[in-house]
Amino acid sequence: MATPSHTVGTARSRLDGPAKVTGAAKYAAEFTAPDLAHGVVVSSAIAKGRITAIDTKAAEAVPGVIKVFTHENKPRTAWLDYNYRDQVAPPGSPFRALNGPEIVYGGQPVALVVAETFELARYGATLVKVTYSEEVPNTDLEKNRDAAYVPPKKRSGIKPPPDPRGDAAGAYDAAPIQLRHEYKQAIEHHNPMEPHASTVVYEGEGKLTIHDKIQGVNNTQGYVCSVFSLKPDDVRVITPYVGGAFGSGLRPQYQLYLAVSAALDLKRSVRVVLTRDQMFTFGYRPETLQTVALGADKDGRLQALTHDAVAGTSTFEDYQEAVVNWSGLLYHCPNVTLDYKLAKIDTYTPSDMRAPGAVTGIFALECAMDELAYASGVDPLELRLRNYAERDEGEGKDFTSKALRAAYEQGASRFGWSKRKAEPRSMRDGRELVGWGMATGVWEAMMMQSSARATLTPDGKLELACSTADLGTGTYTILAQIGADALGLPLDQVTTRLGDTALPEAPLAGGSWTAASSGAAVQAACRTVAETLLGYARGMAESPLANADFAHVTFADGEIRLQNDPSRKVSIAEAMRAGGVERVEATEKVKPSMLTNMRFSAYTHSAVFAEVKIDEDLGVVRVMRVVSAIAAGKILNLKTARSQILGGVVMGIGAALEEESMLDHTLGRIMNHNLGEYHVPVNADIHDIEVIFVDEHDDKVSPLGVKGLGEIGIVGAAAAVANAVFHATGKRVRELPITIDKIIG
Template structure:
């Protein structure tokens, strides 16, 4: 029953296109976000940010701020209440090794924009005004923020980050094979630092319930992470803390870890014994995690026909001076292509910045970009069609793990994507295609992402009126989780979607992993399915026990749940309505729980990945250097697709972010000041409507055995490979190979 939801094997909703069940709440403004929940006697906090990137605070004068009418408290490292933070080094669920940043801990400044004070007042405007009056004196030191200058100090992380695979041991003789190869390509590649910049800023509203109890509305991609953080940092009993986040206005990974506004809001609420809200400004959204700066070198050696003889991929990634942030950057080069001589390395270098954080497809966006541009360079050097080169070196198994893939339909992605794009009519010669004054380029790349599953719980409650409520504590970060869980539940019990309500983002619900890594559909989806299957068995037992039951002497395996009824497969006239079963047995509610997690035997036997092929058309103004992405075809192999509409939206969003990586997004560090200078949406450029044209999404047929539902996540795969495809198209259009992304006008015209 790998791909079956309904007990009969019949899916009514799963596999179809359905509008989001949370859509009306969002477009009408009924959906409330972390910074919008109110409370009686709510106070407001405003963060004062550091003016230097490295050094120490020598004095803080808050007297002028404290004199402002309406100001309740100015918290600094000098007067903050003692908490368990001093005694317990809490590691949140996705923390890298090291010592997590501690707001207002001492006088030391680790990075520019670090919070140095919190002004709490009766209203937001008063708090903001008073914050401008806080005077902070510093003893500044010269910051180190240039990764290139630190590359000679790069080191192997002494402790590996949980869940992040280190590079595999080399196999063969990559250096010797490269030196002996007839064709050699070796270049450096770089992707600019990027900040997540979701529409909703990071915010925490802490509601003081009395007796030391609090209810917290937090911008987080998994309330369990916030819950554990508060209990660990403040030494609170978990029963005294409830965390909710029913809606999230985008996250892209920035909401995986509790950010410092949470600590400050809880600190202030406990100090004042009243409700407090802290919302970060857009400027302050640049004062925590980001996609890290990574120096990469990819060296490919091949025979004259493009058969790979050597792959070397080396990366040095920036991290903070207090945590060893790690992500998978180079491993993809050992998975995507078949080669007998491979050596991969990954090191870190410390910078005076905040710790980087996971950003949509962390590591893969960076590493696959370099690999796929290098493969395009090899295709050009050997006179190969880029697709033909990839097929020539197609990997049939994961050599980094020594396992077969759980499924791999990448060939179909190449075939169907190329056909839809019209790739066969491409003139391979750079600068050979033109549309008026614009040079036309066609490029392509491969995408890959892990297909993961995490331990997850879910609960389901059926009431006498035939209404079903399911849910768990995971979040819907805009991916459509509310909708797909509703579809799964409805199909499992044969109900209408309108009769199913899904609840998420509440620590009072069954515990589930945070929403990230593209594992939510497989993890929470399977748990919801199993909870509903348990309900189905309970219902069937009640129905079969009725006097003159139409299901008498029928085994559960022959039962079909459809149209609100339980019937017999092959003879659906023999059946009974679910509401009639509940009424006849005097049952007001039925409850069930379900759990799901990765299968150890399956994990040992297979490597699960999603794959894609991305085709891009660009048009480049020959005189002005302006690049337009006019067409994209993204062909995706991701197992069973639960909702064709929300799935397509996920890929569209990933492609748009990939275009941003390729052409626009760039957080610019002034290395003298150690500060990101374009810390606003006026100067940090992201794609807008005028930048995006035709995007075509194809889901190729694929059956997968990686999890009970046969699904693979879609949140990440849409962005992976897109930037490389754009860069390869720009080369085809202009003949200029740009390896330092984003590709801006100055680089085109240089």
Template sequence: MSMTQKYVGTAQRRVDGHAKVTGGARYAAEFAAADLLHGAVVSGAIARGTITKIDTAAAEAVPGVVKVYTHENRPRTAWLDSSYRDDVAPPGHPFRALHSAKIMFSGQPVALVVADDFETATYAASLVEVSYDAEVPKTDLDAQKGQSYDPPKKRSGVEPPPKPRGHAEKAYAAAPVKVQQEYRVAVEHHNPMEPHATTVVWDGDGAITVHDKIQGVTNTQGYVTGVFGLSKDKVRCISPFMGGGFGSGLRPQYQLFLAVLASLDLERSVRVVLTRDQMFTFGHRPLTIQTLSLGAEPDGRLTSIIHDAVQETSHFEDYQENTVNWSGLLYKCDNTKFSYELAKLDTYTPADMRAPGAVLGLYALEAAMDELASATGVDPVELRLRNYIADTDQNTDKKLTSKALRECYTQGAERFGWSKRDARPRSMTDGRELVGWGMATGVWEAMMQKTSARATLTGDGRLEVATASADIGTGTYTILTQLGADALGLRMEDVTARLGDSSLPYSPIEGGSWTAASAGTAVQMACETVREKVFKLARQLDGSPLANQDLDHVTFRDGRIVVTNDPSRSVSLIDAIKSSNEGKVEAEETAAPSTIQARRFVSYTHSAVFVEVKVDEELGVVRVTRVVSAVAAGKILNLKTARSQILGGVVMGIGSALHEESMLDHNIGRFMNHNLGEYHVPVNADIGPIEVIFVDEPDDKASPIGVKGLGEIGIVGTGAAIANAVYHATGVRVRDLPITIDKLQGA
């Protein structure tokens, strides 16, 4: 069944854009409720130890305070001893707020003050006095890596390192050219504009509506029902918009638990909003110590890759990422060996942050490849082409659904002007600044998850497409609207997308770059069923000009069903729907990845990132003045929102490479720059021109609609390309991101 594509594949404005810029879009802390109470979280002052005394008398004496919750009076409404784990929880025991007197990380919530208004709750929270028996925290990964371990239980969705191929150590020892270095990326916190917040509306009779900052309402609903022992019909979760997530909203955070706890206990509506300081008390991109060893022939052809990583985790969960696996699939090499271990620290469990694992692992690999290019005298692009593997993933021995990475290299290099690069470090200047050109490869999994969607065509000729999936700013509302409009031949203005509500058809969390493929396919399937149903109605009309036609010979356009080779014969959708007893045509469908194809194929999005930096030699200030990112991601549904995703990823990559660093004081186990004044993120002045190229890449196997996903790929490889450009400019190789002035000046 073919469809005319008027909107899919074009640049369309966000359908939710007007609501966002005019204040019409409501976020978790903006939903109103009658008789609403406000909760303020009291954060613990130590990183490890035990609460010996907690005095809430002064706080409780403040007029307007309703109740102060601590581990000593926590209601038994919460099933804190249940084994429920949220959808993306790693192996272990999820953190349970107010569970006991034990302190496991700095900033751990030790009390919740609930009052009539926010100001009263905040003031009263400052009066809660807590005494501790403090222990010396262990937060230094270097000191603890000697006690690292191979996690006994693997995290769902995160593949362990592939088995060794060939004889990596022997091949490395015999290699004419060797590169062996240690690489690090500092701890980063997500810092979205919208802080984490939950508004729980008490609906009476034990039912609640939860407005939560979450990247998937089904995860919030599952968490609340599982932990508090409620049935699904008593818990509705709504999250239509997010002010940035980047992975911080994949898991329910502790403000959700506290808000629901208080609401169920008091039988009142309760809102809890975390402060910016408290946003630094939960998940972060984990510090990872990586050693990358490359053996090669003099012409740069790889003979050995050995990639080892030690990553931090908390004492209560074994958080894991796919960090070293990328080194086994990106370049052809018959001798590989990888290891990945964890070391427990007195911190909160790390969290998925945009392209988890890939940002870290590919920084090490791509920086090492640049060092190999320098050691062999081979151009960095040519080095990658000499080690190119066209259609197979050596980790799994499966065929790739498609791979246009070679075209990414070619088109990106041409647009950037790479052929004009003088390979000698410190050879290019612009006035008092040194100029450096660097590049790197990006790769990310192209995934699809089981997702359901509903399409409803109403008597006024309007279409609603609905799924519980989220839109975290990626443009999901818009692409689903485009798909629906093209499927039924409607204007985009006649299509409404509904998202972020647990009462809608099931969808998993939005993450991993799988939402466009998953929700998009489900919506298209539902719309195809609606097409069939409404066409059947149109054929059955008295004297219908479509009576002897079949679906393959009609076109849906301009709100009508038209005979393709005779446009004078048509039926309007409105007339067809009038003949329905229900006054509407509705269908719900579920999309899922093909298990047959999964046994034969794997799918990845690829990119080639080219970067220009300028470095003031006297001051050591680095500026990224130009970026070209060439991306192969299958079918592009919306050129405008797709480009926006890559721009955002590149900006985050610039932050990782040059700015972002959460600094731990190991004496007290606390991140010290826990605010946006001292935690540096890129601002407008830090960002130069960013050019995005979408390389043509037809793919009928990655997903039924040919989509691969774009949320992660923009950041992957960007940090390495910047680091490689800084080396080219200065001759100084910094292997510990971010590249700050002190590191350049010190070298």
């Protein structure tokens, strides 16, 4: 079948946009139910210790307060939850609130007050009195560095660092140029606009309908069924819209556990919404200490590379990321040793945050490469080209495709990199120092098993359905584009349903795999619909397509046409009448190719160029320009794709200059637990960002040839800014965020 592409590859506005801007889109805390009760969480006042007494009498005496749940009266639940369908979200055992008197992190839930109204529940929460036996919390990663350990590989779902190749230590000692420095990434917290919330509708007889802030409804369903010993048929999860998540919604958070516990105990519907303050009591990008050692010849060609990282994790889970692995594949180097360890501290478990591990590891590597450029007297871009890796040397595999050279070339040309003066502090604009920096980005291009359903009616309307989520990335739109083109329909004739466990199962939205996975499932389902239609058309009396082969027909404008003779055609409605059906429906499942995964490595790449201006006296940094050249295979929607990269770059600027969750090691608590003191980029911080999509054909990575865009935009952005700051000032700051005190101190 040759079907002309009318929408894929063009710039289309989000189909869900009008619902979001008019308020028609409903989020987890906006669904309601008859007799809905409201729960408010009481958070611990200490970070480590034990509850010795908890007094709920005053709260329970408030008219309208239904019940106060604590560790002393919480409902019984299953002991294990490892068997729930956790689609790498990340793997492990999510924290059980109210599971006992022990306090293991600051802000831990110690009670849930449930009342007839939110206001009453909030007031009741202020009346709960908790007495603690307090211990000194241990939250300083630096002090726990020597106790760091290699995390167990079992059940992690995260690739461990590859085995060493060559003799990195010996090659480093023999190298004419030797650099060894430490880099530090501060804690960052997710701050999506929509707070985490769960509305649990009690349908009677133990059946639940749940509206949860989650990036994958099947995760919530699997977790609830496992922990509360329920059957999947008794738990339906519906989350059509997610107001941002960035990874914080990959796994169920504690408000879900509390809301379900209360609903089952009270046998009525319950809603629990977390405050912004409470959003700082769970998942975050972990603080990580990294050491990168580079040995090179006088021309800057790498001879040895060592990258070690120590990251913090909670005392009750081994949270892991692929931090150092990127250093083994991004550049050609014969001698490489990579090491990754964890140190347990008294905080909540970290969680995946946009491009987990890559943002951290690439910052250190790309700053080290910039330092090598200056040490060898080689232009930073030329240095990367001299060390270009033609294959994945970490895995010993060829790439499915790699257009990074083109990204370097096009990004540098658009940025004007050739006009850069090499010497630090050599470029200025009045009182401001001007700096130009660049970095490389890389992220995995993955495809997961996914299912989708396509339903076509005689009026030419197509409905697509699968359970994955749209986090604001444009999934509703790109799936509709794929379906529209597959059956030759106008885009406004296609609707997409997402975020419901009643729909064909698809992976959660994360890892930049949604387009490749659910997009391929939609394409497969639409192909089956098309084949069925052609079968009906061929069976018509005196059919103009009687002997037509599927490979030789085109679907366009609601018709099936012979490719080399468009006058021979059958309308969709005619084909359905011939088949005696009111609709044609197909559900298909797709899987990644195991053979391809065994033989090839698949990655997206980027070249990021940044210009900063820095007030020489005040140290204020302004990022004036960013050019991000992206090699990500086929681009399905130029508008939503550009939006993804813009958002990633903005988050990268935030990581470089602003975002930092500050731990008070005496109290063991985050001090700046609000959006007044936790700084994120605002409009005044962001100037010109240009996105270039480099042409890259890939017939191996996925059936659609797409590689995903959710993560790659942020990777390398912070390093490019940091390198620009050095070029402007001559001062190397190896700790993120780069704040004024680090520049002028």
